[in-house]
Amino acid sequence: MTTVKDKSVPISKLDLDLDNYRLDVSASSQSEALELLMESFGESIVGLARDIHQRGELSPIDQMLVLPVDNRYVVLEGNRRLCALRLLNRPNLAPEKYRKVFERLSKKYTPITRVQAKVIGNLHEAYEWIELKHKGQGQGEGTVTWGPNAKRNFLARSQGKITYIQAIDSTLQKWYSDDADFQEMLRSIRHGDHLTNLERILQDRFVKDQLGIEWSNGYLSFKYSPEDLQPFFARVLSSITGDRGVNQASWSRAWATAGDRKTWFCAQDDVLPESSNRLKEPITIKGEVPDRGERPATDGKSPNRKPSTPKPKKEDSRLDTRGFAPHDRYPLAVRELFNEIRDVDYSTIPNMTLDSLRSLIEKTIKAYAQLQGDRVRGPENQRSGKEGFAQFGHCISWLQEHCKQYPSLKGHLTPISALTTKQTKWPRTADYFNGTNHNDQFMADKTMVLEAWNTFHPVLQDLLNRGPEAPPA
Incomplete structure (x- = not known):
């Protein structure tokens, strides 16, 4: 095969393929090729244009493949x-149906004039690579698409978005850590192809209602104790990991409909919790990414011994910012402060860490308010009649009122309330944060820093990731 070369090519020298295999007919000109593409893929092209407009660039891991023809490509x-x-x-080239969309996007868009492309010298060689990309994964030579587990893992690691079943998985790991057989079944489900089946039965609305499980804004709520729920969870895991008879349908089919799942669930009455055991106050747990742990036993048998005690890991004295991805619409000062604080050893310099955390929270709230078309206001100065500076407490009060307006943000009210009440334990109050730069007698230690971070970081994470996106009503 000939060598494929990387080259920066001006957009003005690129031509659409008149024989594009995406189209049912060949085009006679560039204008017709564009018109045919917009007729068949207009909505997806608009979506792609919006993404390019927002990012200001094309994906660096998916370059164009071009063929030189008469000093063009x-x-x-x-x-x-x-x-x-x-x-x-050039939005004026867009079909009338889409012209206003491109005119609006072009107003706040810095034109991309060049792209990095792969230049290939032979059309037949190009067809081989194109076929390899689009025909499917084949025997592994093509692109292997992500399964459900891979999609969940990617969202959790890249964006901090934890799914319901991941939160359940993590909770079961912690609740029943001493039950070796239970953990072996859970590992088998996690590392096999069965997590979707576990999700199918435990995500069912009827099943969740009967078990007293709720999932909202990244938090799990249980209305029965771990002891009451263990028999049912064990039954589900053993059912999924057990052998299915020759004439028995797979669980994906056996639990295909809501009626199927309800019938199966009601037949497990011998392991269901007693309704009289419902807790007066539910157990609330923040969703976490499950520990993937070791792979299950290869012989298919559960070990008879408890897992060995893991060696203690070296303490990482940096704030856990996994899943944080500050939106690029935030001011550079906010993004840089976040980048700095994530690398700080808070056990060595706790006072500076806490002061930086206070600044990060305050700056983030102010910037977030502006991205929502609002701003945090300070108190009026009675003598001058001018508005005073918005301080930390004003930011927290603004955010509290803002979160009350949107169901998707109401889960943040608990940690926010902890900052505004005088009855809360000292390290979690707004006074604690203010003490870092207003109280000359105040001193922080690493435990206090970590407790403050654990209290407020879910709120901070959501705001930094959300950016200018308006909260859903």
């Missing part, structure tokens, strides 16, 4: 991208 792979770029740069 025909795009063999990446025609939708070229179409989106061309219309962002």
Whole structure:
């Protein structure tokens, strides 16, 4: 095969493929090729243009493949991208149906004039690579698509978005850590192809209602104790990991409909918790990414001994910022402060860490308010009649009122309330944060820093990730 070369190519020298395999007919000109693409893929091209507009760049891991022809380049792979770029740069070329969308996007858009492309010298060689990309994974030579587990793991690690079943998995690991057989079944489900089946039965609305489980804003709520729920959880795990008879349908089929799941659940009455044992106050747990742990036993048998005690890990004295991804619409000062604080050893310099954390919370709330079209206001100065500076307490009060307006944010009211009440334990109050730079007698230690972080970081994480996106009503 010939060598494929990387080259920065001007957009003005790129041409759409008139024989684009995405289209049912060939085009006679560039304008017709663009029109045909917009007729067939207009909505997806608009979505791609919005993404390019927001990011200000194309994906660096998916470059165009181009063929040199008469001192220009025909795009063999990446025609939708070229179409989106061309219309962002020249919205007047867009079909009337989409013209207003591209005119609006182009107003606050810095035109991309060049792209990194793969230049190939042979059309037949190009077809081989294009077929490899689009025909499917084959025997592994093509792109292997993500399964449900991979999608969950990626969202958890990249965006801190924990799914319901991941939160359940993590909770079961902690609740029943001393039950070796239970943990072996859980590992088998986690590392096999059965997590979707566990999700199918435990996500069912009827099942959750009967078990007293609620999932809201990243928090699990249980209305029965771990002891009351263990027999049912054990039954579910053993059912999924056990052998299915020759004439028995797979669990994906056996639990395919709500009626199927309800019938199966009601037949497990011997392991269901007694309704009289419902707790007066539910157990609330923040959803966490489950520890993937070791793989299950290869012989298919559960070990008869308890797992050995793991060696203690070296303490990482940095704040856990996994899942944080500050939106690029936040001011540079906020993003830089976050980048600095994530690398600080809070056990060595707790006072400075706490002071930086206070600044990060205050700056984030102020910036978030502005991204929502509002701003945090300070008290009025009675003598001058001018508005005073918005301080930490004003930011917390603004955020509290803001979160009350949106169901998706009401889960933040508990940690926010902890900062505003005088009855809360000292290290979690707003006074504690203010003491870092107003009280010359105040001293922090690493335990206090970590407790303050654990109290407020879910709120901070959500605001930093959310950016200008308006909270859903």
